[in-house]
Amino acid sequence: MMNLLAITRLTGNILLIAAVLLLTIMMFWGTAIAPFHVIVIGALALLGGVAQFMVSVMRPRDIKPAWDEQSVASHRGSYQFGYWSALIGFWALFLYSRVSNTEVDSSFLWVGVILMGAPSLWMIIATFLGRAG
Amino acid sequence: MTLLRANLKEHRKRAGLTQAELAEKVEVSRKTINTVENGIFVPSTVLSLKLARCLGVAVEDLFQLPD
Structure with missing residues (x-):
């Protein structure tokens, strides 16, 4: 059973990727x-x-498990x-233009979308592979 | 290539703990315990020491380098 902070993080990432897919x-x-x-x-x-901040304040016991070293490693991977x-x-977009x-x-706007969406996509996959939260 | 051979599962079961119970004791997620047991995630020195202390064994009993 995932903790509430991990669930909140996953939900936020899924909603963001859903918005990116809708835009696409x-x-x-x-x-x-x-x-x-x-x-x-x-x-x-x-x-x-x-x-996530609000959940962290309400349930501080969820913080350490949700952000344990494996989750932090996955999070770092998401930035990379x-x-x-x-x-x-x-x-790709520059050459296409x-x-x-x-x-x-x-x-330029699409690069912004990629910058926001790519880390979230990584974290979603990491979560379902058991590498986060 | 496996970087580490883990005997964590055997010692955890010997201690009568579930993955979730052990995870709570060392303050990580159950998923992390699972990936450590399956050799997917290599724990840090700190986590390895916490696990060893929690299970009452030496770190070398839990983890070894592959032959």
């Missing part, structure tokens, strides 16, 4: 990415952090994954 689907349906979409995803990330995803994503009609502004 909207893009394929012809909706252009806009700053508003990125703000919504950023707000979800921030709310997830606030929720996020860095490389954003770096590869930037170059050079050979297509895609605006650089849109590419």
Whole structure:
């Protein structure tokens, strides 16, 4: 049985990735990415952090198990994954913008989405593989 | 390549503890106990010492380098 802090962290990550997937689907349906979409995803990330903080205050005994050394290692891995995803994503989008009609502004927003989404995706996978929480 | 051979499961069962009970005693998640037992996660020195102390054995009884 996962503790409440770990559950809160997982829920926040799932909601954020769901928003990213929704945005991706909207893009394929012809909706252009806009700053508003990125703000919504950023707000979800921030709310997830606030929720974790509140749960930590209410249930301090959940903190150590939820952030034990294996979870911390997975969390560190998520940042590394996020860095490389954003770096590869930037170059892919930059080069794509050079050979297509895609605006650089849109590419910039998508890099932001990748920066926020990649670590969350890593943590979700790590959690279900038993490597976090 | 296995970095560590773990006998944690045997000693845990000998002590009559579940993974969750042992996890609570050393303040980690049950999943961490599981991955340590299965040789997936290599614990830190501190966690290894905590586990050994909790189970009343030496660290070398719990973990060995593979041959």
